[in-house]
Amino acid sequence: VADIFSKEMRSIIMSKIKSKYNKLDMAVHNWLCGMKIRHKMYPKVSGSPDIVLLNGGKPLYLFIDGCFFHKCPKHYKRPKSNVSYWVRHIEIENVERDKKRETYPYEWLQIWEHEVRDGTFKYKIMDALREKDHG
Numbered sequence: 001v002a003d004i005f006s007k008e009m010r011s012i013i014m015s016k017i018k019s020k021y022n023k024l025d026m027a028v029h030n031w032l033c034g035m036k037i038r039h040k041m042y043p044k045v046s047g048s049p050d051i052v053l054l055n056g057g058k059p060l061y062l063f064i065d066g067c068f069f070h071k072c073p074k075h076y077k078r079p080k081s082n083v084s085y086w087v088r089h090i091e092i093e094n095v096e097r098d099k100k101r102e103t104y105p106y107e108w109l110q111i112w113e114h115e116v117r118d119g120t121f122k123y124k125i126m127d128a129l130r131e132k133d134h135g
C-alpha cells in the first residue's frame with residue numbers, strides 16, 4: 001500500500017487510533033479518582049462516550065473531544081495538505097456524528113481537549129454534578 005500521508009499526518013492518524021486510553025481521558029480519570037467521583041471508563045452506549053459519572057441519580061456521560069478532530073471553535077485549523085481528506089473526515093463526518101449527540105437518550109457533557117489541558121474541565125464537571133443534584 002502506497003504511503004499517501006505525510007509523516008506529520010501519519011502521526012496524527014496513529015494518535016487517533018491510540019486514542020482509547022489516551023492522555024486526555026486519563027487526566028480526567030485521575031482527577032475523578034482523586035475527587036472520589038464514581039465513574040466508569042468507556043461505557044458501551046450509543047455514541048461511545050469516554051466516561052460515565054455514576055454519582056447517584058442519573059448517569060452523566062462525558063465526551064472528551066480533541067480540538068482538532070472535533071473541530072473546536074477556538075483551535076481547529078484546516079490542515080494545509082490533504083485538504084479534501086480532512087474536510088470530509090472532520091468538517092463533515094465528525095461534525096455530523098457529534099450533532100447526533102443531541103438525540104442520545106442520556107445526559108451528557110462535552111469536554112474539550114483545551115479544557116483538560118488548562119484544568120477548566122474540573123469546574124465544568126462540578127457545575128454539571130451540582131445542577132444534576134439540585135435541578
Ligand SMILES: [Zn+2]
Nearest residue numbers: 067072075114
Ligand atoms: Zn480547543
